[in-house]
Amino acid sequence: xxxxxxxxxxxxxxxxxxxxxxxxxxxxxxxxxxxxxxxxxxxxxxxxxxxxxxxxxxxxxxxxxxxxxxxxxxxxxxxxxxxxxxxxxxxxxxxxxxxxxxxxxxxxxxxxxxxxxxxxxxxxxxxxxxxxxxxxxxxxxxxxxxxxxxxxxxxxxxxxxxxx
Amino acid sequence: xxxxxxxxxxxxxxxxxxxxxxxxxxxxxxxxxxxxxxxxxxxxxxxxxxxxxxxxxxxxxxxxxxxxxxxxxxxxxxxxxxxxxxxxxxxxxxxxxxxxxxxxxxxxxxxxxxxxxxxxxxxxxxxxxxxxxxxxxxxxxxxxxxxxxxxxxxxxx
Numbered sequence: 663x664x665x666x667x668x669x670x671x672x673x674x675x676x677x678x679x680x681x682x683x684x685x686x687x688x689x690x691x692x693x694x695x696x697x698x699x700x701x702x703x704x705x706x707x708x709x710x711x712x713x714x715x716x717x718x719x720x721x722x723x724x725x726x727x728x729x730x731x732x733x734x735x736x737x738x739x740x741x742x743x744x745x746x747x748x749x750x751x752x753x754x755x756x757x758x759x760x761x762x763x764x765x766x767x768x769x770x771x772x773x774x775x776x777x778x779x780x781x782x783x784x785x786x787x788x789x790x791x792x793x794x795x796x797x798x799x800x801x802x803x804x805x806x807x808x809x810x811x812x813x814x815x816x817x818x819x820x821x822x823x824x825x826x
Numbered sequence: 827x828x829x830x831x832x833x834x835x836x837x838x839x840x841x842x843x844x845x846x847x848x849x850x851x852x853x854x855x856x857x858x859x860x861x862x863x864x865x866x867x868x869x870x871x872x873x874x875x876x877x878x879x880x881x882x883x884x885x886x887x888x889x890x891x892x893x894x895x896x897x898x899x900x901x902x903x904x905x906x907x908x909x910x911x912x913x914x915x916x917x918x919x920x921x922x923x924x925x926x927x928x929x930x931x932x933x934x935x936x937x938x939x940x941x942x943x944x945x946x947x948x949x950x951x952x953x954x955x956x957x958x959x960x961x962x963x964x965x966x967x968x969x970x971x972x973x974x975x976x977x978x979x980x981x982x983x
Contacts (some may be wrong), residue, residue: 683886694886698878709885
């Protein structure tokens with residue numbers, strides 16, 4: 663039976679693949695959880711990395727809370743999106759620091775702001791990770807009070823809050 | 827014409843070349859996905875077709891299936907079955923791309939690189955490329971005769 667033989671071989675190939683995948687994912691520092699967080703109603707989507715590279719910043723989970731912090735003042739909003747998106751509209755007073763240009767810009771940023779500046783990063787909302795990556799880079803650069811506004815500019819704009 | 831078709835499916839050098847091209851392509855395509863599963867999972871999410879509970883499992887397992895099947899094709903172990911598995915993957919890729927193309931859903935194919943965000947060849951080009959690979963896969967599946975192995979020996983089946 664060619665069919666049975668083929669089925670058996672495919673089962674063996676798939677079995678080896680699944681076993682290898684599980685072992686490597688379990689041992690790898692870049693491994694991810696077996697089930698990720700892909701529901702935007704529950705927060706920023708993520709594959710939920712499990713290794714030491716996993717990093718969780720403080721998150722601002724509602725637009726209302728972000729507005730309170732904004733109204734308090736004494737905070738620096740940092741926009742992780744592209745310069746074009748920033749030019750099209752941003753949270754008033756926010757500074758543009760596209761995550762892709764971090765290396766070129768961090769020097770002048772460090773010269774202008776002290777490490778204990780309260781920083782809130784944001785990008786395009788819950789399907790975008792740039793604000794998290796930027797928060798991590800800023801935190802690695804020595805900033806100690808960095809948090810992420812997860813609803814980002816779209817969330818802010820949808821509430822009709824002022825736009826810069 | 828009949829003779830040409832017959833000779834393509836009987837020439838074991840052509841079959842060996844098809845296995846190597848397909849095998850190396852799949853191994854190459856699997857590497858970056860294995861190195862950054864979180865990025866690949868985001869791409870799977872971006873297709874907008876799979877239930878949340880399956881996204882990570884797809885991102886963990888599919889690259890290894892590409893790797894193992896590609897490696898099997900190259901060393902000539904279970905060549906026909908490995909080609910069937912790869913054809914199954916290709917058919918699934920084509921379906922995913924075509925569905926998103928038809929419904930106008932923007933996405934990153936993530937075929938060869940998960941890290942160059944913004945980069946992606948057009949879905950039309952990707953589908954055409956996958957159909958070419960599928961043809962190579964069919965050639966391997968339909969091949970009649972003794973296959974050449976890695977070290978020049980002949981393998982059956």
